[in-house]
Amino acid sequence: xxxxxxxxxxxxxxxxxxxxxxxxxxxxxxxxxxxxxxxxxxxxxxxxxxxxxxxxxxxxxxxxxxxxxxxxxxxxxxxxxxxxxxxxxxxxxxxxxxxxxxxxxxxxxxxxxxxxxxxxxxxxxxxxxxxxxxxxxxxxxxxxxx
Numbered sequence: 001x002x003x004x005x006x007x008x009x010x011x012x013x014x015x016x017x018x019x020x021x022x023x024x025x026x027x028x029x030x031x032x033x034x035x036x037x038x039x040x041x042x043x044x045x046x047x048x049x050x051x052x053x054x055x056x057x058x059x060x061x062x063x064x065x066x067x068x069x070x071x072x073x074x075x076x077x078x079x080x081x082x083x084x085x086x087x088x089x090x091x092x093x094x095x096x097x098x099x100x101x102x103x104x105x106x107x108x109x110x111x112x113x114x115x116x117x118x119x120x121x122x123x124x125x126x127x128x129x130x131x132x133x134x135x136x137x138x139x140x141x142x143x144x145x146x
Contacts, residue, residue: 003129004126005122008115008119009066009119009122009123010119013063014063014066016108016111016119017063020104020108024052027104028056030103030106031102034102038099039092040088040092040096040099043087061075066123069123069126069127072130073133076127077131080130080131080134081137081138083131083135084134084135085138090135094128101120104117
């Protein structure tokens, strides 16, 4: 798994995110529907609308700070701790990633390319790695305390 994105990947993230911004609600609704049909869906409330702004803010932050994703590690590690507290496990991360990728693809339509998908996949994998790192540290601390 890469730890950084290339300049070309960053440009693909930014341009695709900008193009998809007017379709944010459709994107979120599609993602929610796809996510709730997966095994990971049981970890989320059936009405995800309250998380719409949080998801879009996190995506925008990743796109904006794509040159320095490492600077977001603390925030995403903390998010991983919260997700672990809700029952998320490592096996859920690819499921959530794939639901988001499918929703991005659906919203982008013919503008979606393999290269854009690769850029988003790599970016989301980097974020998932940070979240898992936080979750693993939280589990380690809990085991030591037990």
